[in-house]
Amino acid sequence: MSHTLDDPDTPFLALDRSTVAANITRLRRHLDGLGVTLRTHVKTAKSLDVAAMLDHGRPVAITVSTLAEAEAFAAAGYRDIVYAVGIAAHKLPRVLALRQRGVDLTVLLDSVAQAIAVGAAGVPALIEIDCDGHRGGVPPHGPELLEIARTLVDSGAEVRGVLTHAGESYFADGDDALRAAAENERRCAVEAAENLRAAGHEAPVVSVGSTPTAHFAADLTGVTEVRAGNFVFFDLVMAGIGVCTPADLAMTVVATVIGRRPDKGWILTDGGWTATSRDRGTARQRVDQGYGLVADLDGRLLPDLLMTDASQEHGVLSIRPGSTAPLPDLPIGTRVRILPNHACATAAQHDRYHVTAPGSRTVTDVWPRIKGW
Numbered sequence: 001m002s003h004t005l006d007d008p009d010t011p012f013l014a015l016d017r018s019t020v021a022a023n024i025t026r027l028r029r030h031l032d033g034l035g036v037t038l039r040t041h042v043k044t045a046k047s048l049d050v051a052a053m054l055d056h057g058r059p060v061a062i063t064v065s066t067l068a069e070a071e072a073f074a075a076a077g078y079r080d081i082v083y084a085v086g087i088a089a090h091k092l093p094r095v096l097a098l099r100q101r102g103v104d105l106t107v108l109l110d111s112v113a114q115a116i117a118v119g120a121a122g123v124p125a126l127i128e129i130d131c132d133g134h135r136g137g138v139p140p141h142g143p144e145l146l147e148i149a150r151t152l153v154d155s156g157a158e159v160r161g162v163l164t165h166a167g168e169s170y171f172a173d174g175d176d177a178l179r180a181a182a183e184n185e186r187r188c189a190v191e192a193a194e195n196l197r198a199a200g201h202e203a204p205v206v207s208v209g210s211t212p213t214a215h216f217a218a219d220l221t222g223v224t225e226v227r228a229g230n231f232v233f234f235d236l237v238m239a240g241i242g243v244c245t246p247a248d249l250a251m252t253v254v255a256t257v258i259g260r261r262p263d264k265g266w267i268l269t270d271g272g273w274t275a276t277s278r279d280r281g282t283a284r285q286r287v288d289q290g291y292g293l294v295a296d297l298d299g300r301l302l303p304d305l306l307m308t309d310a311s312q313e314h315g316v317l318s319i320r321p322g323s324t325a326p327l328p329d330l331p332i333g334t335r336v337r338i339l340p341n342h343a344c345a346t347a348a349q350h351d352r353y354h355v356t357a358p359g360s361r362t363v364t365d366v367w368p369r370i371k372g373w
Helices: 017-034 048-052 067-075 089-100 112-121 143-154 167-171 175-198 211-216 236-240 343-347
Strands: 012-016 037-041 062-064 080-086 104-109 125-129 159-164 205-208 225-228 251-261 266-269 292-296 301-310 315-319 335-340 352-356 363-368
Touching: 012 017, 017 037, 017 211, 048 067, 048 352, 048 363, 062 067, 067 080, 067 089, 089 104, 089 112, 104 112, 112 143, 125 143, 125 175, 143 159, 143 175, 159 175, 167 175, 167 211, 175 205, 175 211, 211 225, 251 343, 301 335, 335 343
Parallel strands: 012 352, 037 062, 037 225, 062 080, 080 104, 104 125, 125 159, 159 205, 205 225
Antiparallel strands: 012 251, 251 266, 251 335, 266 315, 292 301, 292 335, 301 315, 352 363
């Protein structure tokens, strides 16, 4: 293992453990005050080591986005897992294999066709509710919800309850919009569960969650659990909508300056889109952060310097459009840190984290990430 951020070959991920801990503490305190359990979504970190920080290393209830995550966490002793991506029938043998190992794995669905397959397998399911027109799910009112539940019950499967995700909250702007998104998410999930119960289904689980709504919910009456994942690292999209500040970002990409083009106002690095991803989530926000903010190796932001473009293995750093700040003198060989737009997408480009001590370049651990589906 390398001993400082000056040592590993670039580009690589650096992770500030103390910032991760502070982010976890912040959300736990908020949800504890609302009396609701956190079911962390491990899709962002995909790391047993990060998950171990949630409850002193004891396995807790988690959400996964891939069965590879479920299998890795099951092997580490996790027994309460929600697979929060609509189930495909050909994946049910892997689900059953995990359940046969003693894992209480619940699947997600939003169609009668899925319910028929899940019912035949005898796997418990949550019904996905569409709370904001973002992706999958059925309306909280209407015939589809009850038809899916009847199909599950008629085949002997368990209707665990409902699950929703306020995907549109990522495009909210300001505290009022975020609070409104959180309340809409809660209301839709609770109404769906009440409709199931009125039709004779128990629906014990009412699961909501996104990082923005988890932090801005003021009332979670009727909700049994909150799912969130991005919060462990945060990113510039979250900062742009007011959920955090750039100082709360726990993960950065370390890259090396490999060239300068003063005629174009460019500094080139070896950290292209294969290191940072092509995510441009802040382009829709009031402040466009390009492909990411740029800091020195000690984490100090360089004034108005952005990663403004990327090819496969080249990153382009330049001054923010409209700024009068000078292009900094970063000699070839200088290492910089890129603060990412989307932590999930950037982390997915890498297979490990180089974990640093608080306020230090010292690398104390290297944590592997779970890959694959």
